[in-house]
Each structure stands twice: as structure tokens, then as C-alpha cells.
Amino acid sequence: MTDRRSELAANLALVEERIASACAAAGRKREEVTLIVVTKTYPAGDVRLLYELGVRHVAENRDQDAAPKAAACSDLDLSWHFVGQLQTNKVRSVASYADVVQSVDRLKLVTALSAAAVREERELGCLIQVALDAGSGERGARGGIAPDGIEELAAALEEAPGLRLDGLMTVAPLAGPYAGRQQAAFERLMEFSSRLRAGHPAANMVSAGMSADLEEAVAAGATHVRVGTAVLGLRPRLG
Template sequence: MNSEELLVRLTAIRDRVTVAAEKSGRNGEEVTVIAVTKTHPATTVAHLYGTGVTDLGENRIQEASTKIDELGHDPWRWHLIGSLQSNKAAQAVRMFDVVHSVDTLKLARRLDRVLADDPERGPMRILLQVNVADEASKSGFDLRGPGDGERWERFLGVVREIAALPNLVPCGLMTVAPLVDDPEQVRPCFRALARIRDALREHVPDRDWRELSMGMSNDFEIAVEEGATLVRIGRAILGARS
């Protein structure tokens, strides 16, 4: 797929984002499209240059390493959207600009320690992954919303500890919705994440919490209607995975 074909696809996606954002009284420019490049080689990803895409998403450290070495960081911002093990935190800090998948206090502390050893790197933006669908197969803090009793109180305590770490900038939340045939079925998941974000603004007000990373190729319009600021789109941009 060449740059012209990619631009046609991206224009259609941006138009759909704009329409979805307007339904909720927002501007489509508030939503960043992250092109998810997993399984696609660097030669294919390079065709995104000049299409207006600046944000690229990868799931795995090993695969991303080769692409980042080949493509560099200018003009790209690299997002780690897949699970991250604590023992790979140092690699993630070297490679990525944003980590979407911080799902434990242990991982946050490990990232903070790695960053402390590299003062030139500066603070790292992170998102906290929340498993609002309560799926056993998904990573993330197990939480359905602010009224979730003891789980909510435990979550708030962890968030406050993460927010106090000097080398991290928690700026929002991320979730992975269930894969279903009808995107309307996942609207409650996106709505729940937005409610959690709004509650964090009240209970942990010293952080911004503006970002909501939710929505993929099959459901990003529903996610945008419910407040997504970051949508992670792979297949609809780059086609079927290799």
C-alpha cells in the first residue's frame, strides 16, 4: 500500500472521527489517530510519512525495536499500547514516548526508577489501563466505575501513589473493549472509562487526566462519541495484518 492509498483511507477515517466528535459536541481535532503498525514492516509504515500521521502504536517491545531503529523518532511519536512487563521497563523508556498500558503500581514504580537513572530523558507520559469489561483475558485495573466499592477505593489509593512519582506524568486512561459484532455493545465500556476519568479529575486534581485511549478499527466512532481523545487504528489504515 502506497502513501496515496493510505491518505485516502486516513481522510475517510478523519471524516468519520469528525462526525462522531460533533455528535458529542466536540471538535474532531481533539482526537488523535494512532496508526497501529504491529506486524507491518518498517517499509510499509514509512509510507505514512507525509499523510499527517505522527503517532504510531506498537504492541510488543521486540517487534517495535527494529522499526524504531529504522524509522527513528522524527516526526513520529511512538506509543506502547500492549502489555508491558516490569523487566522490560528500561527498554520501553528508551523506545517509547507514551506507555498506555500501566496496570500495576509495581510497573509504575519500575518505570519511575528507570527514568530517575536517565535525567536527560525527562518525565514520561503514561496512561493507566482499566479493565472495565472485567474480562479475565485482558490486562488492567479491575474496575467498573466510581461506585465499585472497595475496588474503587483501592484504585484511588494506587492512582494517588502513581501520581506522586516524580518521573511519570499520568495523563489519562486506556481500555481494550471486547471484540463484538455490534459496536453498540461496547458503548457502556467506553462510557464507564469516561466516568472513571471524570471522577479522577475530582479526586486526584493535581493531574490533567485529559486523555482517553479507547476505540479501534471496528468501534472507534462509538469511542469518540463517548469521549475518546486517542483512537488506536490498525486494520482500517494499513489493512489486514501480515
């Protein structure tokens, strides 16, 4: 376990250095960017080690993995982010432990999350996942709503009991006009964020960037970066 702790500490230090350098290059303060460590496929023991090393935000993308892990770490003061595509039949479970759901991309999900949050007597932060590879009325290949659907979803979230509209999230698209152009994609997301904040000033969270492109996200103005592999190492193949 000591070896694993040392490995995680070294990886975290490198990621911290990358974020700090990106902030300096962009003329931003380091505290403007929050690191979320994506712990999917890794055990609760790693989450505990990360907590000891100062991590306070962790993310998961599959409820069947996240729920038992969150329960095993319920004594820790962590913020749990759900970042995967979310089916309505998993909403009740996710609402019991997640502090922020970053992948809200349809009205049906808003309704289900609201009912679950009220039942759990919790307030859930919600990010609208924007798909930069989706045309009007479509969903992205990796989830997310087309940009022209942002405002309708934002209005629904603001009115939904138990939910809080926190901002926007995107995953750099693999296809379409922004494929391979991460910085341009993240800058486009920031434009959507500016428009959103005009009508919803508190929705100022912008989640973008992962291990390979966190610098581009910081340069564009992201407030949160989601880093997994660079902290925890290459994931084992599933199946």
C-alpha cells in the same frame, strides 16, 4: 512504494472522514480527538509513509517489534505509544523510546517504569489501563486493573519520579457485562475519567476505541482513538 503510499493515503482519508463525522454527530470539535495509528506487524517503511501523510502518533504492542522500528524512525518527530501488556523485563527498553505507556495496570510496573525513566533521563506519560471485565483485585483478560484500583495506581504514578499521569485507557471487553456494548463500556470509562480528574486535573487523556468501534469511543468522549487495521489493512497471521 507509490502504490502503498496511495493505499495508506486512501485509508487514512476514510478514517479521517469517520472521525470527523463522529465528532460532528457528538457535537465535538474534530481537534478534540487524536488519531493514533497502531503499526504493529507492519514495517518501518510504512511508519515513514504515514509520517509523510501527516500522522504524528503511532502505537506498538510488542517491544521486540517496537524497539527496532522506533530506532529506524528516530529522525522523525513522532510520538510513540506502547499499548500492549508490558512485562517488567521489557521496561528498560520501552522507556528508551516510548513517549506514552498506555497499559499501566499494577504497582510493580509503576516502580519499574519510574526507575527506567530516571535512568534514561526521560519523562514518560502513563495511562492507567482499566479492565471493565475485572472484579475487585483482579486483572482483565486483556490486561488492565479493576476499576476500584484506579486511585491507588494514580497516586503511585503522581509520586513516581520520571512518570506523568496522563489519564485512562481501556480495550472494549470480550466478556462480562460490557461485552458487545462498546458505547456503554466507553461511557463507563468516561465516568472513571471524571472522577480521576477531580483529584488529578491534568490526567485528561482518554484512550478508547479501535477500527471497529471508534465512533462509539468518540461519542462517549474519548480524546484518543487507536486505529490499525482500518489504516494499514488486515494483518498477516503470525506463526
